[in-house]
Amino acid sequence: MLYFIEQCLNGLQVGMLLFLLAAGLTLIFGIMNLVNLAHGSLYMLGAYFAATFAAWTGSFLAAIVLTIAATLLVGMLLEIVAMRRLYGRDHLDHVLGTFGLILFFNEAVRLIWGPAGLNLALPAWLSSWIEIIPDVFYPVYRLSIIVVALAVAGFLYVLVMRTRIGMLIRAGASDREMVGALGVNIKLLSTLIFGIGAALAGLAGLMQAPILTAQIGMGENILIVTFVVIIIGGIGSIRGAFIASIFVGLTDTIGRAFLPDLLKMVLSQAAASTAGPALSSMLIYLVMAVILIVRPEGLFPASGR
Amino acid sequence: MLQIEGLTKRFGGVIASDDVTLSIASGELHAIIGPNGAGKTTLIAQLTGELSSHSGRIRFGGEDISALPAWRRSLLGLARSFQITSLFLDFTALDNVALAVQAHAGHSFRFWRDARCEAELREPARAALERVGLGARADAPVANLSHGEHRQLEIAMALATKPRMLLLDEPMAGMGVEESAQMVALLRELKQELTILLIEHDMDAVFALADRISVLVYGRIIASGEPASIRANPDVRRAYLGEQQAVTLNG
C-alpha cells in the first residue's frame, strides 16, 4: 500500500515533467502552428547547461537561474535564425527542418561535452527525505519537482486566462496577418512564446538531470512520450496537456511497477517475465490507441482546431 | 426533390441556420438570395454533408440523407460547385473532370491500367467540358486557367457526376459581363434537365432564371415565392436596403 502511494507520487512527478514539455510544445503549436521536433533538444540542453553551471558556480540555485536564462536565450535565438522561416509552410517542412536541428544539436552536444553523460549532484538541502504522511517517506527533491511544476502550471493559467498575450493564445492566433493587423508585434510575440516554450523544456531537463543524468539523445525519447500526451490531451489545449500529462505519468509509472506482478498471477512465470517488461513499455501507447479509437481529436481539444 | 425541414446550425453563440424549412420541386430552379453573412454557404455545407446540423432533416428524392457523409450524397446524385474555387490545381482540366467521372464509375481499386487512357473516363469528361464551353482548354493545367474558366470547370465537374440535382454556390462570382451571360445561358439549358438550387448575388441572373426565390437573412428564410412577389416584398427590401431607406421609399 505504501509502495503504491510512493509509485503514485512518482507518477505524478513524471507527469509534471511531461506537462512542462507538453505545455511548451502546445503553446508553440497553438500560436505558430509549428511542429517542433527539436523541443527535445532544448530539454537536453537544459540538462547539460544545468550540470555545467552547477559545476562552474558550485551553487544549485545559481544553476537554476542561469539554465532558465540560457535556454530562454537559445530558444529565442533559434526562433530568429531558423524557426521563423518555417512559418506558414507545410508540416512536412517543419518535421524535416527540425529533424535536421535534432541531428545538429546532438552532434554539437557531443562535440562540446563529449559522448559520456554528465552528472548533476543535488545539494544537501534537496537530498533528504520527508515524511508526508505517517510512515511514508518521499524524497524532497521529487516533491519539489511537483511543487515547481504546479507553480508553473498556475503561472501559465494566469498568463493564458488573464493577460492580453493569453487572449491571443486562446484565440488560436495562428493567423499572423490578422494578429499583426490588430496592432500586435507578431514577430516579437513569436520569439517570446518560442523562448518561453524553450525555457519550460530547459527547466524540465534541468529538473530531470539529477535523476537520470544528462545524456545525448535523451530529448528524443521523452519527446515521443510528450507527443502521446498531446495526442491524448488534444492539441492546442494547456488544460488538456495538464490532465493528460498526469494521466500518462501515472499510467506509465504504475504500469511498470505493478503490471509484471499482475501478469504473474494470470500467466506462467516464464511468459510473465517476457511479456511483463514488453507490455509495460507498450502500455501508454496502447492507451493512446484506445483513446484514438474512441475520440480521434483527443480528450480536450482546443475548440476550432 | 429536396426537402429541408427545420435545419438549425449554431457556431458557439451565433446561429448560422435558424430553423430553415424549404421544399424544392423536381425540375425547378430555386434561387436563394440574401445579404452577406446570411448563412447561405453554411446552408449548402449542411446540405452536402460537410457540416453537421444541430437539428432538422434533409430529404433527397424521398430519402432521408441527414446522416449520410458527403461522398454518399454525391453518389446519390447531389452535386455542388464551390463558392471559393476548389479544384485539383496540379492537374489538367480534363484530369479534374475525369476524376469526377471516376468517382461515379464503380470502385477505384484498379491498380494497373493508366487511368488517363481509359476512354470510359475521358470521353464523358470531354463531353462535360464541351458542354460548359471549355472543350478547347481540356489539356491546360488548371493553374493556368482564368478565374472565369475555373468557375466553368466547377460546373463541368458537377455535371460529370451525372447528378439529379445541382447545388450552385455563387457560380458567377467574380465574372465579367460576357462570362456571366454565358453562364446564364448555360444554366438556362441545364434547367431543362436538372433540379437546381442556386445561390447568387447577381440579381439580373437570379430574376432571369429562377422559378422561385427564397430570401435568407441571419440564417432565417424571411420570404419565399415567385420572383415577382419577392421583388415587391417590403421585408425583402428592408433586408437589402436597410430600415431607413425602406421608410423613405414608402413615404
Added chain:
Amino acid sequence: MIRDARMVVIAALLVFLALLPVYVMAGGNQFPLILFTRIVILALAATSLNLILGYGGMVSFGHAVYLGIGGYVVGILAKEGINAGGVQWPLALAVSALFALIIGALSLRTRGVYFIMITLAFAQMLYYVAASLDRYGADDGLTINRRSQFGLINLSNKIVFYYLCLALLLLVIFLVARLVNSRFGMVIRGAQSNERRMRAIGFPIFRYRLVCFVIAGTLCGLAGVLLANHTDFVSPAMMHWTRSGDLIVMVVLGGMGSTFGPLIGAVALLVLEEALSGITEYWQIILGPLLLLIVLFARGGIVGLLRPRHA
C-alpha cells in the same frame, strides 16, 4: 523522348548500378558493393515511402517500423530453425501488411500534425517491444546465421544478392509507377491535392488511403527482409524513429512524387554520409543544417533542381 538533365542522370545512375559488380569482380575492393547493396535496399524502402508521402501526402514518421518487422520475421524464423526463403519471405510480407493495416486504421482517421505524431508513437512502441524480446536479442539484436535459403539462388554470394536486390528495386519502382497512374493512384493523388473536393465528388477517401498505406508497409517489409539478409543481423535500431527520418530525407532530397526520386535521394544521402564521415567524426553537425537549407531552398529535391526551366 525528352532529353533533359533528369533522364541523363537517371540513365547514368542505372548503368552505374548495373555495372558495379563488374568493377568489383575485376579486382576492385568489395566495399562499394556492400555500400551499394545497402543503398539499393534503402532505396526500395524510400520508394515505398514515396508512395504514401510523395504521392499521397501522408507524412508517416514511423515507416522504418516495417523494415524492422520484415527483418525480425526473418530473424526470428531463422533462430527457430526455419531458413526456407519460401516460408520466411511471404510471412514477413504478410506480417508487415497486418501491422500496416492496424496502424493505418488507427492513424489515418487523424490529419496533419496528429498523424505525424501518432505514426511516430506507434513506431516507438514497436521499437520498445523489439527491445524487450530477450529471446531474440533485445537491445543487442539478433544474429542471423544462415541467410534465406532459396535452393537455386545463393544469397550468400554478394554479387548474386546485389543483383537480386537491384532487380527487386527496379520491379518495385515499376510497380509503383504504374500504380500512381492507375485509377487507384488518381484517387490517392487527388486526395493529396484537394481532399475536400474528393469527398464532394463522391470518393470515400479513408479506405483508399488505408490500402495505399498497407501496400507501402508491405513493400517496406520486403526491404526489411533484404536488409536482414544483407547484414545477417536484426536489431531494434532498424526501426528507430531516426531511421524513419532518414527515409523521409531520402524521399524529399531525391524529389517527392517522382518515379526515381527515392533512388536518387538514397544514393545522394548515403554517399554524402560516407563522404562527410570521412571528413569529420561529427558529420551530422553539417548534415543537420544542410537538411534545413534543403527544406528552405530546394524543396523539390534533386529531381526538382534538374527539371527544365520553362521559358
